[in-house]
Amino acid sequence: xxxxxxxxxxxxxxxxxxxxxxxxxxxxxxxxxxxxxxxxxxxxxxxxxxxxxxxxxxxxxxxxxxxxxxxxxxxxxxxxxxxxxxxxxxxxxxxxxxxxxxxxxxxxxxxxxxxxxxxxxxxxxxxxxxxxxxxxxxxxxxxxxxxxxxxxxxxxxxxxxx
Amino acid sequence: xxxxxxxxxxxxxxxxxxxxxxxxxxxxxxxxxxxxxxxxxxxxxxxxxxxxxxxxxxxxxxxxxxxxxxxxxxxxxxxxxxxxxxxxxxxxxxxxxxxxxxxxxxxxxxxxxxxxxxxxxxxxxxxxxxxxxxxxxxxxxxxxxxxxxxxxxxxxxxxxxxxxxxxxxxxxxxxxxxxxxxxxxxxxx
Numbered sequence: 001x002x003x004x005x006x007x008x009x010x011x012x013x014x015x016x017x018x019x020x021x022x023x024x025x026x027x028x029x030x031x032x033x034x035x036x037x038x039x040x041x042x043x044x045x046x047x048x049x050x051x052x053x054x055x056x057x058x059x060x061x062x063x064x065x066x067x068x069x070x071x072x073x074x075x076x077x078x079x080x081x082x083x084x085x086x087x088x089x090x091x092x093x094x095x096x097x098x099x100x101x102x103x104x105x106x107x108x109x110x111x112x113x114x115x116x117x118x119x120x121x122x123x124x125x126x127x128x129x130x131x132x133x134x135x136x137x138x139x140x141x142x143x144x145x146x147x148x149x150x151x152x153x154x155x156x157x158x159x160x161x162x
Numbered sequence: 163x164x165x166x167x168x169x170x171x172x173x174x175x176x177x178x179x180x181x182x183x184x185x186x187x188x189x190x191x192x193x194x195x196x197x198x199x200x201x202x203x204x205x206x207x208x209x210x211x212x213x214x215x216x217x218x219x220x221x222x223x224x225x226x227x228x229x230x231x232x233x234x235x236x237x238x239x240x241x242x243x244x245x246x247x248x249x250x251x252x253x254x255x256x257x258x259x260x261x262x263x264x265x266x267x268x269x270x271x272x273x274x275x276x277x278x279x280x281x282x283x284x285x286x287x288x289x290x291x292x293x294x295x296x297x298x299x300x301x302x303x304x305x306x307x308x309x310x311x312x313x314x315x316x317x318x319x320x321x322x323x324x325x326x327x328x329x330x331x332x333x334x335x336x337x338x339x340x341x342x343x344x345x346x347x348x349x350x351x
Contacts, residue, residue: 015306017321046332048299049281053302054301055278056192056193056195056196057195058192059195063191063209064184064188066213067213068181068187070217071180072211102246125332
């Protein structure tokens with residue numbers, strides 16, 4: 001076997017990348033063949049020497065500070081515009097909540113709930129939702145959807161800003 | 163005090179604690195710098211690129227999944243950033259011809275009688291691709307699998323490259339620093 005082949009197999013053995021069969025074979029050769037044994041000692045010594053002596057090169061001591069400063073500079077800060085936008089969304093949401101509440105109170109207070117029922121049976125049959133309440137309910141649904149959309153937009157906007 | 167694991171720090175950063183990222187920079191900056199330096203052979207470029215790598219990693223942190231070690235992921239970014247920089251600036255890796263073993267080491271080199279310096283000087287004399295593999299394996303403690311992932315090559319290729327780079331390193335040490343090296347081997351320093 002050529003020296004290069006021995007080296008390749010021994011490096012695989014040292015690095016722990018051989019298969020169990022290869023490992024067994026190398027161990028047998030190491031136990032009986034002085035060439036393999038000497039080469040192994042030499043390679044293992046070289047391996048340990050590199051392992052113990054390879055070192056990092058010193059980078060600039062201000063590297064961390066420089067990187068953090070650049071990150072701060074490039075990170076999407078919450079600008080004045082975005083702050084204004086967030087508060088704008090909140091203001092619009094508050095406006096709609098107040099409007100809905102106001103309209104509900106108004107319609108309910110002006111609604112005609114009188115019925116002509118004289119008996120329990122007729123009461124159950126004659127109950128109708130006054131048009132003003134109907135309007136209020138449909139407006140409420142619309143506004144709820146709108147508020148939901150505003151909250152979703154706000155949440156998305158915040159995530160993007162994070 | 164036990165050091166916080168990379169994954170824990172990453173979670174802290176993702177939850178908005180930007181300053182925690184400085185811990186990761188402190189932990190890996192010298193490794194990333196050395197890795198890049200050995201590819202570019204230029205100190206200033208290596209520093210600039212190290213900064214770029216950490217900034218890129220910061221902005222991509224949410225895409226890091228724990229399938230690989232953070233360091234493996236970081237060295238992949240380092241390699242891609244460096245290669246892209248070298249392509250952009252039409253920098254080629256130093257040719258083998260230029261890196262031929264220097265038989266006439268300067269007096270300063272010889273005077274630096276220190277095994278560590280000798281080993282690292284010899285690594286710096288290797289072709290960048292060889293220095294890169296040795297650095298990843300011995301310094302950055304990446305496995306064959308992880309190196310294959312970082313360099314985007316097969317495990318067999320990594321083994322071949324590792325074998326070749328060790329052989330070349332030994333040739334450099336034998337030829338240029340044998341005397342100093344043997345002295346240190348004998349003294350067991």
